Amino acid sequence: MPRTQTLSDLARLGFVELSGNRERVAALDAGVVPLFAHAADPDAALDWLEKLGEHATPLLEDEDAADRLIRVLGASSGLAAFFVRRPDALEALRQPIDRLPTADALTASLADAVEGLSGEDAWVALRLRYRRELARITAWDVRQPDPLAAVDAVAGCLADLAGAALDAALAVARHDVRFPADDVARVRLAIIGMGKAGARELNYVSDVDVIFVVEAAEGLANDRAVEIGTRLAMHTMRAIQDLAIEPALWEVDANLRPEGKDGALVRTLESHLAYYDRWAKSWEFQALLKARPLAGDRDLGDRYLAGVAPKVWSSASRENFVESVQRMRERVTAHIPADEVDVQLKLGPGGLRDVEFTIQLLQLVHGQHDPAVRAAGTLPALDALAEGGYIGRVEAAEFARDYRLLRLLEHRIQLSKLQRTHLMPRDPEAVRVLARATGIFASASELIEAWHRTKTAVRSLHEKLFYRPLLSAVAALPDESLALSSEQAAARLAAIGFVDPQGALRHIAALTGGVSRRATIQRTLLPVMLQWFSEGADPDYGLLAFRRLSEDLGEAYWFLRMLRDSSAAARHLAQVLSASRFIGALFERIPDAAAWLENDDDQLRPRPLRALLDESAAIASRHDDIDAAALSLRTARRREVLRAALGAVLGAVSVEELGRALSDVTTALLSGMLALLHDRERDGFEFAIIAMGRYGGEELGFGSDADVVYVYRRTDAPEESVQARAEAVVRGLNRLTEDLRLPLDLDIGLRPEGKNGAIIRSLDSYRAYYRRWSLTWEAQALLRARGAVGDPELLRDFETLADEVRYPQAIEEQAVREVKRIKARVESERLPQGADPSRHLKLGRGSLSDVEWFVQLLQLQHAARIPELRTTSTLRALAAATDAGLVPADEATRLHDAWILASRARSALTLWNAKTADVLPTDRVQLEGVARLLEYPPGSASRLEDDYLRTTRLARQVFDRRFYGAPARPAT
Known part of the structure; x- marks a missing residue:
């Protein structure tokens, strides 16, 4: 043999056992040896070749067929054991496999395998043909230059193969059940695929979730149809999973049916729909999202799907629907065994379920009103959500890439032994083989690093999207709230607080018109934001300011993403715009500042x-x-x-x-x-x-x-x-x-x-x-x-x-009288003509000037001997005077409260009007706006007025007694 006989050459091909394999490799044809470099586990592939012996010879004589065989043997000991058990099945790998088989081709192949057979003979024939087809799918899969890109097609083909197996098993069952042939023929039975089978994203080894629906043809009673249909379903399941000479394929799981394990295995269409109308829980509608006619009577399956679809796509409007889905995901995570959490590809944090639950929740919420996102498959749904603007394109691309990587790992792990598992291997050698099996990673360490990075990214995006408050808000909206251009829209806008509903409709039309991505996302955002604007004191201005801001920022990716994805940014933006014209005017000059709303703690705190x-x-x-x-x-x-x-x-x-x-x-x-x-x-x-x-x-x-x-x-x-x-x-x-x-x-x-x-x-x-x-x-x-x-x-x-x-050492009594005289003069001369002294925030009775003049008089009198009074801050000086016994604590509290309330109200007036004002308004609309800025609940204009007048009246009593009365003296 040429250079591949050396140990280093064997190592470069991927062999681990070098000395022991040297002579075995030397016995092979020289043209076959380089093919081991493409095998996930060259050592295992060589072992299986020897076990196959002369049965493998015809394939090894053809380089293309030899490559398929060695790759399959190195990737799957389960399929290799099948070939050893059934060497004639190797014929499946002899012919070129340039493309995956279609669903119709698979259905025809498995139907042909059971033609004329019954009982266990049919079961064995079905299982043999299934595994032959599975081997061809595997051979195509492991030879793809871009394994990630092939994940979707492989998963879809595996789902088609499962459907074909169920069709063939049902055909066998129709021959095997002990009922009159005419009655059996009058029974229509549809097998609805659920979960991954329904979504056409099945794994190599997975339970196939199904629901059975029965219907009687003319001349057969419903009860009789249910009886026969139940027996047909049971026989169908047995053909797939009962003990036989050829091992079972997978479990047919019917536990997603109404009432689960306690419910009838087979129901009529009417019975199904009645159950979903009266008894179904939120999780059942989430499961039905992936329902698809998989086998059996297609017309009945289509009618089942048409009947449940409206219920699925209205389920998100149920009370606390979003929260129930979120809690269910948390329960799934909580029930993972502790020793499996870190190696769970499917259920663990950052695993497949995080992606799937996130996308399903987004679909159920937005699919109420947007048919475009009603796809059964995870990745098609993700594409539709991104196209509709419900998730950012960048986030969607990241999610899709990470999901495909996790699915590829899951496929390769299951393919290895043809066993249902979702756990990453812990054995270092198994991880090395897995890295080679992916066709992506050069080493085990590179694989582990990428996996951990993927888990972190998936979990982060899941938490951002899955717990997005916009979901709960959209889910809770009544249908008419989303009809932004309906005839009832103006009336609804008026009902929730818009003074100019027609003007609001014009703003809405400007924001949502056209086919731009911004318009698409705004159509999703606005129904919810209108509710939030209506919670403010001036929803009309809030919507106008939002339109201006949106136009200023245009198609800015970060702005649309922030509104859609941030935990509170959209609500906060609606809150500040409907509360403050001052803020709205500044946003016109600095629109990028809207980004601060995404992170309250860091961005909204004053800079040092x-x-x-x-x-x-x-x-x-x-x-x-x-x-x-x-x-x-x-x-x-x-x-x-x-x-x-x-x-x-x-x-x-x-x-x-x-x-x-x-x-x-x-x-x-x-x-x-x-x-x-x-x-x-x-x-x-x-x-x-x-x-x-x-x-x-x-x-x-x-x-x-x-x-x-x-x-x-x-x-x-x-x-x-x-x-x-x-x-x-x-x-x-x-x-x-x-x-x-x-x-x-x-x-x-x-x-x-x-x-x-x-x-x-x-x-x-x-x-x-x-x-x-x-x-x-x-x-x-x-x-x-x-x-x-x-x-x-x-x-x-x-x-x-x-x-x-x-800070004079002593202040003459004449100077004290002068301070009091000037204060009285200020009250009488500087107060604007016609202004109500009880409402003036700066110069009025019990307001800012009363507190400040009183504190300043104490400073003039006592700061020389009380250093704590030497401060430019009114409140710090008041606190120091209280500590020094110059002011009783209860009276200091009255002064403090009046000063705080007047200061807050004065700033609130500017925020509300974008104009400086010093008089508490009498206009109820303005007073309500100020009240809301002071964190009063809606409808609190009179309450604010009463609070202000009472607080300043009490402060004025203290001021009159302490400032105009006897000079304040230290307590003894």
Whole structure:
């Protein structure tokens, strides 16, 4: 023999036993030896060849036939044992096998095998012919250059072969049953394939799930037909699976019939339909999804399918249907023996059942209204779901690839011994053979790695799709809800809360019209989203904003996938759009921000100030053009304000966190702008922005002004030029921060001398002014002064100067009276004409200013000796005053609650209207919108009003007693 006689050559061919096989291989024809390289197990193939002896010689003389024989022997010891037992069956592999046989050809072949035979002789003939055909299917399968692509065709052919076997067995049964031949002839019996047989995706060795349906021809009573049909079914099953000289093929499992094992084996069509109408459980309809006439009377089988189909495709509308399917899948997983979980190809996490249950659930939910997805087979159904937009094309392709790989592994494992199993082998040698059998993997380790990767991917996608909340929502919709263009649609839209149903219909038509993928997916999404829009305070605007957003994003894959697949994104989007015109307007400028809704925890939380400052610095440094850089900075601010708005509406951030977040965004914007306008080294002076008011206290709301004062300090520039340069920086800040889309008012009204004072001063000028001219209100204003932006040393020095003014060692009684006088004057003069003092959120009774002025008076009086009061935060100062005994805890709670409610309501007004407002509305629609943003249930406008008036009334009582009454004193 040539070089293949060497041990290394044998190893390259795939042999494991080298020394022992060397002489045996040498005895073979030289042209046959290279063929072992294609065998899954060359050692086993060689063993079986020797056992076949001279019976194999005719095939080995033909290289093509020899290749088929060696591949089959190396892939399946079960078929090899069959050939040893029945050597004449080798004839099946002699002829070329260029294609798989058709269903009709298989039916004819098995019918021919049992022609004229009865009893056990017929059974044996049937089983022999079945295995001959199985060997030919195997020979075709193991020679395919792309084994994954062949999985579908092989599974379909195996299902056709099972159907042919049942047809042949039924023909034998008609001869064997002991009833008058005329009566037997009048009995129509349909065998309905279920499970993998019904879906044409059968394994090499699998139970064949069936349901038997009987019908009497004219002249035969139904009872008699059922009696004969039952005996025919029993004989059919025996021909396939009872003991005989030739082993059984597989189990015919009829347990999916009505009432399972306790039910009648055979029923009439009417009895079946009556059962499904009255008694069937959800899982039975899921099983019927794969029903197909498999054998017997095809007309009766078709009528059975036509009768059950409407029940199958309406079953998802049952109460808790989706949840019941999900629980059933979980029960299947829970009942896997512990030592099998990690090696289960079929039932385990990331196994075939995860794919199949996912696709079946999607089909049952969406197939109610879309006949295109009503396919029995897993992969055809997956294609239809992807085409219909119910699952992304990428996800569908991944699922299909992973499913085919799992099925290929299952096929090769079962083919090995022709035994029904779904367990990956644990023996390393068996894994090596399996890797070779796939025709894909070069080693056992590569196979195991790919399998684990596949399991993880399948499980992940299963969990994302199978537990998709959209499924429950779609399943629960009444039929008329999906008829988006029906005559009743306008009435339904009006009934669920749309003020302009005709306008809503126009938006729906624009979103769903055409044949684009976006329109296809929107037709699925909108019925559910309309329900969610209707739960908001302004569904009409929500739908309009959704249409604008969808048009802006076009066919963006991520957007459509997110709405369809995300655990909560679609609902959250509907929620925020129907709740806030402020958010809708910002989405028009930043539509990509919708992606944040897919991950609440990460994306809707405020970004740290450090990250915002780094981004601003990067923007300022990479732009040569100041105006272009300023535009980028303003865009970044809009983005972060939108993030905060989404977080606020969805409850991801508290009002305190919101205040800090909006203050940080303002600081980042001003830092970037100042970097564009001021170069300390070249300008010759330091520049700083001091945050005042709510900005200084990190208590900004949506629409709040940013109170600031500006300060500079000369370094090496001439004194006479610095003031002008610093003022130029201020003017530049005002110009560059101007944003018509999201206004920012840099209010300098709290500077020394107010509106009459210089727009910026040097630090020395501030020091001189405060020492000589400072009024009590200016000291009070400094209580919330915080160095925010600019040169760090200058910021620290200004805060040190502010401390000297705002935390006096003692405050004269005249100054206290002045604070009270000014507060009274503010209430009488600054409150807008005609405004109801009880409803003004900022200046009204018991509102923000009452709490803030009271706390600030306590700070002026006591902060010098109580360091905890030295904070720019109203709530922190109130808490410190309570801890120090300056305010009783119950009264502090009233003040705290009023401040929180007024702050939340003020921001909610801006979110609702996209306009800044300070008065709690009397209009019930607006009040309802604010209430919903404050997390009140629907119809709570009056409840919010009552709560606000009561809360602020109680706070005002505390304020009147503590602020205008006797001065607060430390508790003793």
